[in-house]
Amino acid sequence: MRIAMVSEHASPLAASSGLGGADAGGQNVAVRALALALADAGHEIVVHTRRADPAVPRRVAMAPGVTVDHVDAGPARELPKDDLVDHMDAFSADLAACWRDETPDVVHAHFWMSGLAALPAARALGVPIVQTFHALGSVKRRHQGADDTSPARRVAVESDLGASVDRVLATCHDEVDELVALGVPAERTTVVPCGVDVAHFTPGDAAFAATGRRKADGVFRIASVSRLVPRKGVDTVISALARLPGDAELVVAGGPRPEGLDDDPEVARLRALARAVGVADRVHFLGAVGHDALPALYRSADAVACVPTYEPFGLVPLEAMACGRPVVAAAVGGLADTVVDGVTGHHVPAGDPGAVAAALERLRADPRRARRFGRAGRRRAETEYGWDRVAAAHERVYGEVASAAVPALSTALTTGSPA
Numbered sequence: 001m002r003i004a005m006v007s008e009h010a011s012p013l014a015a016s017s018g019l020g021g022a023d024a025g026g027q028n029v030a031v032r033a034l035a036l037a038l039a040d041a042g043h044e045i046v047v048h049t050r051r052a053d054p055a056v057p058r059r060v061a062m063a064p065g066v067t068v069d070h071v072d073a074g075p076a077r078e079l080p081k082d083d084l085v086d087h088m089d090a091f092s093a094d095l096a097a098c099w100r101d102e103t104p105d106v107v108h109a110h111f112w113m114s115g116l117a118a119l120p121a122a123r124a125l126g127v128p129i130v131q132t133f134h135a136l137g138s139v140k141r142r143h144q145g146a147d148d149t150s151p152a153r154r155v156a157v158e159s160d161l162g163a164s165v166d167r168v169l170a171t172c173h174d175e176v177d178e179l180v181a182l183g184v185p186a187e188r189t190t191v192v193p194c195g196v197d198v199a200h201f202t203p204g205d206a207a208f209a210a211t212g213r214r215k216a217d218g219v220f221r222i223a224s225v226s227r228l229v230p231r232k233g234v235d236t237v238i239s240a241l242a243r244l245p246g247d248a249e250l251v252v253a254g255g256p257r258p259e260g261l262d263d264d265p266e267v268a269r270l271r272a273l274a275r276a277v278g279v280a281d282r283v284h285f286l287g288a289v290g291h292d293a294l295p296a297l298y299r300s301a302d303a304v305a306c307v308p309t310y311e312p313f314g315l316v317p318l319e320a321m322a323c324g325r326p327v328v329a330a331a332v333g334g335l336a337d338t339v340v341d342g343v344t345g346h347h348v349p350a351g352d353p354g355a356v357a358a359a360l361e362r363l364r365a366d367p368r369r370a371r372r373f374g375r376a377g378r379r380r381a382e383t384e385y386g387w388d389r390v391a392a393a394h395e396r397v398y399g400e401v402a403s404a405a406v407p408a409l410s411t412a413l414t415t416g417s418p419a
């Protein structure tokens with residue numbers, strides 16, 4: 001099939017470098033891996049993403065069968081994700097022109113603004129469209145309240161999109177409930193998780209020299225890997241560390257490049273907390289760690305802590321599991337599906353440092369159990385979440401929508417209508 005993916009802010013080309021900053025994370029990784037796996041299965045993929053650099057060519061061949069198309073929409077420089085909505089009319093017009101010349105068999109939009117741009121362009125040509133939100137505005141608003149800087153119309157657009165596209169792919173079961181609450185008919189949703197590269201993230205030797213932070217003998221190392229934004233719960237892990245014996249340390253990957261750590265406000269906030277609870281000497285900020293070095297980091301850890309206040313899917317626990325490491329995870333969103341409590345790690349309530357500390361202490365006190373969890377995590381990652389398997393699930397949905405009639409475009413949903 002000819003598959004057009006739209007990923008307006010998250011370029012798959014950024015996935016091998018530049019992750020961990022405020023706006024670059026799981027979507028970049030997931031779009032890249034899905035495109036590569038679909039191409040391996042014989043499909044032809046074009047990923048349309050906004051041009052954020054004047055120097056990159058319009059079209060870049062990423063791999064055999066995968067082209068990245070840089071769409072001119074707004075200034076050709078990095079913009080905050082929340083400012084991109086103003087440029088979705090231009091993005092949509094460009095997609096429409098492009099697809100008139102090269103009409104795809106199916107369109108797959110990633111994130112709400114991609115859907116906003118893609119829907120009118122796809123419908124004008126009668127091309128079926130599948131939507132993955134990756135994150136929902138209604139959930140973000142509930143958790144972040146006044147700190148949510150998303151455009152005001154986001155929730156209304158997501159609800160309209162859910163009612164208009166051919167299929168909504170939810171990345172976890174919890175998301176289906178959220179979609180139904182938004183008015184999306186349950187029969188228009190299919191749960192298809194994200195995956196993990198089980199050939200890259202593998203168990204193995206525990207050395208991690210890439211950043212010079214070798215683990216000392218006898219140390220119980222906890223790893224945290226995430227964009228450094230407050231909802232990721234790194235503060236909860238720091239508070240938990242203060243309740244653990246002095247041989248436990250925390251390494252924190254994510255945020256700016258290492259040379260920018262001292263200027264980062266979130267790092268400053270977390271360092272102040274570490275000082276306040278008396279663990280400043282046991283928390284090590286690494287800055288953004290490249291995807292290539294991450295398997296070694298996971299392997300060097302005795303446990304990986306992922307305790308966000310909410311999480312639409314969460315690639316990090318899967319990466320840790322694929323590396324054979326036990327995970328202490330908040331039982332929220334996708335983490336409730338991927339981490340199996342008492343089998344591949346421990347579930348804890350979100351925002352509860354005492355529960356995180358107790359779960360980590362159980363792993364510290366019983367290394368055999370921790371190793372058993374790690375082995376079970378690897379098995380689960382391989383059997384349930386390999387990208388070939390996840391790509392096959394996408395293929396099934398693409399085939400279903402391509403063979404069904406395409407409904408007419410809801411007139412309420414055009415890129416220009418303020419909601």
Ligand code: UDP
Nearest residue numbers: 019020025026226253254288289314315316
């Ligand atoms: N990541 C990385 N280096 C870092 C921090 C994060 O490569 O320093 C990657 C991480 O390995 C994962 C992605 O960024 O693949 C984060 O995805 P996740 O779904 O966990 O969270 P999101 O960023 O989408 O909220």
